[in-house]
Amino acid sequence: MLIHADANAFNKLLEGKGTFIVDFFATWCGPCKMLGAVLEKVAPEIPYDILKIDIDENVKLAEEYEVMVVPTLLFVKDGEIIHRESGFFSKDKFRALVQAHMQ
Template sequence: MSDAEDIDDIREKKKEKLRSMAGAPDEPVHVEGGTHLEELLSENRLLLVDFYADWCGPCKMLEPTVEEIAAETDAAVAKVDIDAHQDLAQQYQVQGVPTLYLFVDGEPADRMVGVQDKSTLVEKIEAHA
């Protein structure tokens, strides 16, 4: 390898390390209110928001998938309890749970209602990565 190639290789490794250090949390973050959601939207380029309810069976089925998405993709994952945060559910017109929003650069890019399989969610996230 030439010196230029060595330098490029070192730069690439440093970039990867910085990305991993400044990356999205590797587990879902429970939203504590509207201000907290706004902070998450501003801090994360890709944010998957799971609007759920504790009493919802399909939401419980989706939970392991959402946890895997948080651990394995570049997207941060936020969970919003619609019973505790009815204002947010109303703001985002959540009429059924689970409802998932994918935000890119703070703007809604996709809305999905019902249980989604992991491959569909990963595909939608990677399309914006």
């Protein structure tokens, strides 16, 4: 499920036990829009929530996690970031990333 979140929601999830993906994006970013379309299509197929965090609305959070490029995805398992991936990629690559890092 895609969830538009802010720093509070992200920090609350990070404190808990669970697995989720964070999409740091910007509304003005072309590759972010393209990846957003990929995530919308693939989200129903995966058992993990995808938090969408707008870097312009959550500047401190983006700085804290050293997001220098958008889009940037963080793969989180039990409060620990286990993988980071930046830039646009296809549905197949996203599925492969989920399988490699979240299983």
